[in-house]
Amino acid sequence: MEFEPVIGFETHVELAAKSKVFCDTRAEFGGEPNSYVCEVCLGLPGTLPVLNKTSMELSLKVALALNCDIPEVTEFDRKNYYYPDLPKNYQISQEYRPLGRNGAMTILMPGGREKTVGIHNIHLEEDAGKLVHDVYKGRGVSLVDLNRASTSLLEIVSQPDMRSPEEAEAFMETMRSLLRYLEVSDCKMQEGSLRFELNVSMRPKGQKEFGTKVEVKNVGSVRAVLRALDYEMRRQTEILEDGGRVIQETRLWDDERGETRSMRVKEGAKDYRYFPEPDLPPVHIDREYLETLRKDLPELRDAKRKRFVEEYGLPDYDAGVLAAEKAVADFFEECTRLHNAPKVYSNWIMVYILRELGGEDEKEIADLKITPEHLAQLAQILDSGKINQNIAKKVLNKSLQTGDLPEKIIQEKGLEMVSDSGEIEKFVDEVIVEQAGPVEEYKNGKDNTLNFLVGQVMRKSRGKAQPDTVQELLRKKIRGEQP
Amino acid sequence: MTEPYQLTAWEAAQALQNRSLSSSELISSVLRRIGEVEPKVHAFQVVIADKAKEMAKEIDDRRARGDSLHPWAGVPIAVKDNFCLKDAPCTCSSRILENFNPPYHATVVQKMLDAGLIPIGKTNLDEFAMGSSTENSAFGMTRNPWDLDRVPGGSSGGSAASIIADETVLSIGSDTGGSIRQPAAFCSITGMKPTYGRVSRYGLVAFASSLDQIGPMTKDVRDAAGLLQIIAGHDPHDSTSIAQPVPDYLTELTGDVRGLKIGIPKEYSIEGMNPEIEKNWREAALFYEGQGAECVEISLPHTEYAIAVYYMIGTAEASSNLARYDGVVYGRRAEGPFENIVDMYRKSRSEGFGSEVKRRIMLGTYVLSAGYFDAYYRRAQRVRTLIKNDFEAAFKTVDVVLCPATPSPPFKAGEKTDDPLEMYLSDVFTAPLNLAGLPGIVIPGGFSSEGLPIGIQLIGPALSESRLFNVAHRFQMETDIHKRRPTL
Ligand SMILES: [Zn+2]
Numbered sequence: 001m002e003f004e005p006v007i008g009f010e011t012h013v014e015l016a017a018k019s020k021v022f023c024d025t026r027a028e029f030g031g032e033p034n035s036y037v038c039e040v041c042l043g044l045p046g047t048l049p050v051l052n053k054t055s056m057e058l059s060l061k062v063a064l065a066l067n068c069d070i071p072e073v074t075e076f077d078r079k080n081y082y083y084p085d086l087p088k089n090y091q092i093s094q095e096y097r098p099l100g101r102n103g104a105m106t107i108l109m110p111g112g113r114e115k116t117v118g119i120h121n122i123h124l125e126e127d128a129g130k131l132v133h134d135v136y137k138g139r140g141v142s143l144v145d146l147n148r149a150s151t152s153l154l155e156i157v158s159q160p161d162m163r164s165p166e167e168a169e170a171f172m173e174t175m176r177s178l179l180r181y182l183e184v185s186d187c188k189m190q191e192g193s194l195r196f197e198l199n200v201s202m203r204p205k206g207q208k209e210f211g212t213k214v215e216v217k218n219v220g221s222v223r224a225v226l227r228a229l230d231y232e233m234r235r236q237t238e239i240l241e242d243g244g245r246v247i248q249e250t251r252l253w254d255d256e257r258g259e260t261r262s263m264r265v266k267e268g269a270k271d272y273r274y275f276p277e278p279d280l281p282p283v284h285i286d287r288e289y290l291e292t293l294r295k296d297l298p299e300l301r302d303a304k305r306k307r308f309v310e311e312y313g314l315p316d317y318d319a320g321v322l323a324a325e326k327a328v329a330d331f332f333e334e335c336t337r338l339h340n341a342p343k344v345y346s347n348w349i350m351v352y353i354l355r356e357l358g359g360e361d362e363k364e365i366a367d368l369k370i371t372p373e374h375l376a377q378l379a380q381i382l383d384s385g386k387i388n389q390n391i392a393k394k395v396l397n398k399s400l401q402t403g404d405l406p407e408k409i410i411q412e413k414g415l416e417m418v419s420d421s422g423e424i425e426k427f428v429d430e431v432i433v434e435q436a437g438p439v440e441e442y443k444n445g446k447d448n449t450l451n452f453l454v455g456q457v458m459r460k461s462r463g464k465a466q467p468d469t470v471q472e473l474l475r476k477k478i479r480g481e482q483p
Numbered sequence: 484m485t486e487p488y489q490l491t492a493w494e495a496a497q498a499l500q501n502r503s504l505s506s507s508e509l510i511s512s513v514l515r516r517i518g519e520v521e522p523k524v525h526a527f528q529v530v531i532a533d534k535a536k537e538m539a540k541e542i543d544d545r546r547a548r549g550d551s552l553h554p555w556a557g558v559p560i561a562v563k564d565n566f567c568l569k570d571a572p573c574t575c576s577s578r579i580l581e582n583f584n585p586p587y588h589a590t591v592v593q594k595m596l597d598a599g600l601i602p603i604g605k606t607n608l609d610e611f612a613m614g615s616s617t618e619n620s621a622f623g624m625t626r627n628p629w630d631l632d633r634v635p636g637g638s639s640g641g642s643a644a645s646i647i648a649d650e651t652v653l654s655i656g657s658d659t660g661g662s663i664r665q666p667a668a669f670c671s672i673t674g675m676k677p678t679y680g681r682v683s684r685y686g687l688v689a690f691a692s693s694l695d696q697i698g699p700m701t702k703d704v705r706d707a708a709g710l711l712q713i714i715a716g717h718d719p720h721d722s723t724s725i726a727q728p729v730p731d732y733l734t735e736l737t738g739d740v741r742g743l744k745i746g747i748p749k750e751y752s753i754e755g756m757n758p759e760i761e762k763n764w765r766e767a768a769l770f771y772e773g774q775g776a777e778c779v780e781i782s783l784p785h786t787e788y789a790i791a792v793y794y795m796i797g798t799a800e801a802s803s804n805l806a807r808y809d810g811v812v813y814g815r816r817a818e819g820p821f822e823n824i825v826d827m828y829r830k831s832r833s834e835g836f837g838s839e840v841k842r843r844i845m846l847g848t849y850v851l852s853a854g855y856f857d858a859y860y861r862r863a864q865r866v867r868t869l870i871k872n873d874f875e876a877a878f879k880t881v882d883v884v885l886c887p888a889t890p891s892p893p894f895k896a897g898e899k900t901d902d903p904l905e906m907y908l909s910d911v912f913t914a915p916l917n918l919a920g921l922p923g924i925v926i927p928g929g930f931s932s933e934g935l936p937i938g939i940q941l942i943g944p945a946l947s948e949s950r951l952f953n954v955a956h957r958f959q960m961e962t963d964i965h966k967r968r969p970t971l
Contacts, residue, residue, distance in 0.1 A: 039585075044567075045585065046573075047685070050719065080802075084824060087811075087812060090803050144811065273853070275803070275851050278800055279722065
């Protein structure tokens with residue numbers, strides 16, 4: 001029997017609000033433990049939450065971009081559970097009246113196929129702090145760091161609409177791109193500002209009913225999610241093939257071992273005793289304000305991709321690659337604004353620049369030494385004929401390393417094309433004398449030999465001559481014409 | 484001869500301003516009085532003597548220099564021990580917070596300090612304000628100065644007792660189901676619960692967030708009006724506080740009740756009510772008719788459900804609000820070693836909380852549990868709306884409602900400690916206002932044949948505090964019940 005996966009995600013996004021969601025303490029990653037805290041986020045007796053308007057605005061932008069129904073009134077609820085990193089032993093979240101419901105996101109599969117994934121709801125909540133396990137005076141201790149406690153966390157709950165790892169990957173990639181386009185989060189998975197919690201079940205292909213789903217937590221990167229998904233698909237399929245039953249549970253991903261482990265928590269035993277947060281009045285979402293937000297939404301990836309095809313005549317694939325990251329797309333457009341050579345930039349960015357990005361330290365285009373000014377200057381020089389493609393690539397790589405402007409590199413390295421025809425003529429004359437045999441062959445009608453002769457002249461010029469000019473000159477000289 | 488500690492804040496302010504009295508003299512007098520009667524009454528959790536003297540001297544110096552000061556600057560105030568006052572203990576009468584000194588001031592405390600009021604001490608209460616007798620205090624009960632065998636009411640029993648025993652000039656309390664008004668009635672003082680949101684709750688240790696409200700507990704209505712003026716107002720730290728400007732309650736205090744329509748709710752004549760309470764209520768109505776007001780019978784049909792609804796919503800919120808006392812970051816942690824974190828929670832909370840608090844946490848946890856949430860919490864919220872609607876309908880025809888404050892005069896210590904349900908009925912006339920978010924004032928209405936205080940309560944529509952002060956003030960202009968003091 002063939003099985004297919006049913007996949008959904010809970011996407012957790014740390015919002016890029018300057019202060020925490022219910023107090024004005026700075027929200028920042030890192031820092032000395034418990035240095036970004038106040039009486040409110042410490043949950044001291046008598047303190048009360050006050051909603052950070054920026055957090056709500058960023059959340060609404062996401063809800064709009066995901067085409068959610070946004071209610072006139074949204075409310076906060078308390079989710080009650082005990083954990084040492086949760087100072088009040090309840091988390092302010094949204095259970096009954098979340099800020100967005102019934103949304104949809106279009107994902108683009110390799111090969112150009114589009115698919116719509118439903119968004120069940122979007123809700124804003126406060127994050128927890130973190131526990132640090134350490135040794136103190138020879139004893140194992142657990143320490144609490146509340147720097148992250150009560151920072152703004154947006155949770156986007158998808159429908160279980162994905163049916164393959166490829167779709168799951170496209171979902172994560174599209175979601176990350178969307179959140180980055182909206183500039184609501186820096187989306188650094190390493191730092192935990194973007195986390196994907198996977199839920200997956202298997203069912204016989206063709207069956208309508210869903211199987212029993214398993215949630216997977218503690219997955220730190222897109223690659224790890226895909227590994228965890230692969231592992232779960234195999235694990236669950238094996239159980240089903242053996243006639244067993246999958247247990248509904250939450251499992252933890254162990255990245256080193258490459259497997260998921262049961263958390264041994266019975267789902268039925270969890271009762272969060274949600275009730276409306278009495279310390280926060282309902283939030284009225286003004287329609288006019290919402291329309292202003294909608295109008296101010298940036299052009300998103302899909303629209304940008306389509307526009308790049310039309311406006312710059314780029315192939316669909318290239319446009320998609322450039323549009324994947326807003327910063328990259330903006331970089332590209334800034335280049336074309338400075339000097340119009342879209343296809344050249346597209347090529348350079350895709351081949352030489354994108355490979356510098358990402359990686360362990362999640363490097364971004366803004367972190368590079370090269371700017372649109374570099375690329376535009378280089379394209380301009382290329383267009384003027386002073387250098388050829390090959391040299392341009394060398395200059396580009398040098399710029400990437402040093403941050404020097406192309407003009408400077410070309411001047412210092414003496415890479416400029418030889419435009420002095422007297423010098424080229426000298427090389428041509430030399431080659432005709434030195435390579436008498438091939439010259440003879442060419443004269444006898446072996447046209448290919450000309451390329452060899454051009455190569456010889458180029459070598460003498462150390463690549464700085466224009467091959468077209470050299471060819472023309474060679475042909476005329478050999479035929480005895482006056483150049 | 485009048486001792487300074489006997490003065491009202493209004494009187495003290497006059498004396499302070501015409502320099503016939505200094506704040507230092509007033510504070511010394513009050514501290515002397517505390518020294519005399521506190522062993523009998525036990526109104527205070529802690530007396531802040533040295534700091535109070537220091538502050539008084541500073542106020543005196545500033546007044547001598549001609550600094551512009553609030554007229555009440557230099558008057559002492561007793562603060563219920565569930566308000567955060569920086570660097571003083573805030574125990575909430577609970578073992579679990581016995582070593583907790585908050586690092587910040589409650590908004591009302593800050594406002595008091597800005598006006599130059601001097602915190603003289605922190606007063607006893609039922610643990611986490613849960614109770615009607617101040618017997619549920621981990622640090623000993625407070626006694627009713629009128630009869631030391633009787634309770635002062637609760638939960639703000641310490642604040643009420645400190646006022647009637649002249650151990651302070653002003654005091655402040657919190658009221659979730661009657662915690663200002665019921666002890667005000669039991670001790671024969673003036674106590675007001677303002678409209679929900681009129682006073683910021685920031686820094687008041689939460690019991691039930693949607694019901695808690697802070698209010699003045701004073702020797703007369705004029706002091707209550709003046710103190711509310713100091714502590715009321717919108718607070719950006721409390722999202723539930725009201726953004727309306729605060730009226731000048733003292734200027735609006737005319738005592739004019741002519742043409743006023745007073746509603747007498749028939750549902751408040753409950754079975755088992757003490758006949759002397761009923762009689763006092765009728766007499767109060769007659770008094771107001773004699774002053775040119777008109778009394779009409781009204782109906783508040785959902786009154787009988789108020790106590791049940793109050794205990795469901797109140798305990799539900801409390802179960803969540805009190806979850807933070809876990810011994811992790813602050814407060815009492817039981818002695819280790821522990822098997823695991825749950826063991827640490829269990830031991831710390833078992834040792835730290837008293838039985839009434841545990842009872843309410845369990846009740847509230849049950850009310851919010853899956854499967855019961857709709858039947859209890861949601862339904863209670865719907866009935867709460869009906870109770871609110873009752874009042875709204877009533878205030879279309881009357882200006883204020885007049886009713887008793889409590890179904891009985893103060894009861895004996897230990898009389899109801901084994902019968903929580905009986906104790907819960909103490910709030911029958913006060914809790915409906917907390918559910919509806921409405922203001923109510925309790926003033927001394929008379930004494931029983933045994934010489935025990937009886938309070939009367941006036942209820943008004945939202946933000947009608949000024950009107951309530953006026954109506955209550957009329958009673959005190961014409962009678963001297965509020966001036967009587969117990970012999971200690
Ligand atoms: Zn904070």
